[in-house]
Amino acid sequence: MKKYEWLPESNAPELYPTYIHNGHFYLEDGSSVYIPTSGINYNGWGYTGSTHIQGEDLKALPVKMDITWASYIEKKFYTGSWDMPIDTLKKLFEKGTTAWRDGRISNYSDIRVGCAPGGVVVVWVYGDDQQIEVARFQAAETHVPLIEVVPTNPNLTLDEYFDVSKSVPEAYENIKKNGIQYDVWDIYRKKYNWRARVEIPNHKIVNVGFNMFNGEEETLFNETVKENAFRPRAIPKELGFIFEDNKKVQTVFEVKDFDEEEIFHLFNQADTLKPIEIVLRMSEDFSNRSLVFKNGDKEIPIRKIDFDNMWKYEN
Known part of the structure; x- marks a missing residue:
């Protein structure tokens, strides 16, 4: 034992x-x-x-x-x-x-x-x-x-x-x-096959942290973030990215609390037979920031987040 x-x-x-x-x-x-x-x-x-x-x-x-x-x-x-x-x-x-x-x-x-x-x-x-x-x-x-x-x-x-x-x-x-929402705890437990990634010129992702509404947490790094596989996950409550440029300077972008109504609507209306991704996009100088819910060829902007919640990462 x-x-x-x-x-x-x-x-x-x-x-x-x-x-x-x-x-x-x-x-x-x-x-x-x-x-x-x-x-x-x-x-x-x-x-x-x-x-x-x-x-x-x-x-x-x-x-x-x-x-x-x-x-x-x-x-x-x-x-x-x-x-x-x-x-x-x-x-x-x-x-x-x-x-x-x-x-x-x-x-x-x-x-x-x-x-x-x-x-x-x-x-x-x-x-x-x-x-x-x-x-x-x-x-x-x-x-x-x-x-x-x-x-x-x-x-x-x-x-x-x-x-x-x-x-x-x-x-x-x-x-x-x-009132009391009796069914929400089991609604939170529903999982979708999805992943998160970044599209930023001359930057690569080095870490993705997930906090889900069902209480689960996950952090991808090293080999797991390189693979960045689609896998069953509950809907995210928080989502954090660390990405670095060619000079190894690392930056954090964090979604601190998705709007529950907005993010649940996006996942609930998604075609689960097609890939689901949350994609962070911005220019190389970090302008033109957007976060997109991508379902196959369909893209919907996620709007109710703080796009200024970003800072240089210090080890």
Whole structure:
């Protein structure tokens, strides 16, 4: 049985705060670690979140997990217990990761758990700017006595406990305006066969970083960026390019948060039988910047981004 240096983490969507009342990973060697939470979670779907140093430095991989949490916006508790995809985890950890900045060989450092409205639970493994979804589970509604959650306040009511109008006001305002989007977490998981590339005279791409709406992350560099293969990916939330000129001067262009409505419309209307690309174009002097959604011979400009979010890259 191999052991690795990793820690459990938890997260939740920015506008749908949660609190983990109780949760554990049960490891292959019979030990366990708890899934941490530090107050209310609303750090972002798939993002780094609550982390507590615990257990041995080297841990076996989890074969099972359970979790019970509060979903504040819904005013509900959820619970579930599932077998973990141990074969998938073993393959990933045995392969490990390579850091794109220095070529250091390491491994996945975090196993992250995300909880969302409707009882959705997603598990990712993260390491060196690479994050892969390994499981999607469905929890069931449950009842948890508030005295177990807040033992210091026996008079606390459910309405008082679940009120986030002051602690997370943006979540409170969103629910009044938009309601709860129960299906969005599975919509985010849909994948398309696509890639990203640049068209800049006398420049070559050296790095592409993807952050997807489904919480996955990917970084292409060295051989993978040279190959730049089409592969199944979820719709991008963020996208970063590093490219260099003939003098080895490197420049970064970063799309920090695509407009969700615009980018989903482009992918949803695409002909999936034809190649899909996101192409960054500009002149050699970096003028005439554009970002294009290319689907076969059809090209559509992506407009709702900051074209000035570009800078010289310093190692």
